[in-house]
Amino acid sequence: DAMVIQNPRYQVTQFGKPVTLSCSQTLNHNVMYWYQQKSSQAPKLLFHYYDKDFNNEADTPDNFQSRRPNTSFCFLDIRSPGLGDAAMYLCATSRSPLDNEKLFFGSGTQLSVL
Amino acid sequence: GNSVTQMEGPVTLSEEAFLTINCTYTATGYPSLFWYVQYPGEGLQLLLKATKADDKGSNKGFEATYRKETTSFHLEKGSVQVSDSAVYFCALRKEAGSYQLTFGKGTKLSVIP
Secondary structure, three states, rough: OOOEEEEOOEEOOOOOEEEEEEEOOOOOOEEEEEEEOOOOOEEEEEEEEOOOOEEEOOOOOOOOEEOOOOEEEEEEOOOOHHHHOOEEEEEEOOOOHHHOOOOOOOOEEEEEEE | OEEEEEEEOOOOOOOOOOEEOOOEEEOOOOOEEEEEEEOOOOEEEEEEEEEEOOOEEEEOOEEEEEEEEOOEEOOEEEOHHHHHHHHHHHHEEEEOOOOOOEEEOOOEOOOOO
16 A cells, blocks of 8 residues: 555665665656655755656755656665765655645665665 | 754653644745654654644644744644654745745654553
8 A cells, every 4th residue: 555665675885886766656646756864854855856857956965866767766876875875765755846745755765874 | 044943852751641842943934834743664744734824733633833923833732642652743835836845853752651
């Protein structure tokens, strides 16, 4: 019944080694978001896709990229992870940006960088 | 810029105790305000919302009133249960049509039998 699915639940990578996190949805929502949540901090929006249109937040580091090959899937690529990138990464969807308070979140991927 | 400040956690209560989690915000204009809940091992989910001053959002016994004069949106519940143990996030959306949600840091609630 899970509607927003993130895999894996836990991901360990090495310093500087590229890593990809995945998110899929069965809701057919137009908008998909990626949030970064560091320990004891608020979730922070990195970017979102509205259909195929990519919208990057101004303060998202270039190290973070995203791909959305189709409606159902969205990927977060971290090109060269640093120790400071260790965090929970949350994927979310909404039908449109206009009703984005009704976000559907996945359970997140906890990324560790060694 | 916009910001949301929540009371520091963790908060530990006995079952049937009264709960208040404070939330204040800074924003221009007329933001919409939300409370999200994150149960262990799950994603965030919308708990309640209020879109204009003096609105009261309510769900599952939780309530919060949009107070523009004090820029607050405190979450309350009269009698908590063990199943309410979770992390609670206050959030705001600056204006209708904006995709950007600003979250607080979250407050962890533990309810003990």
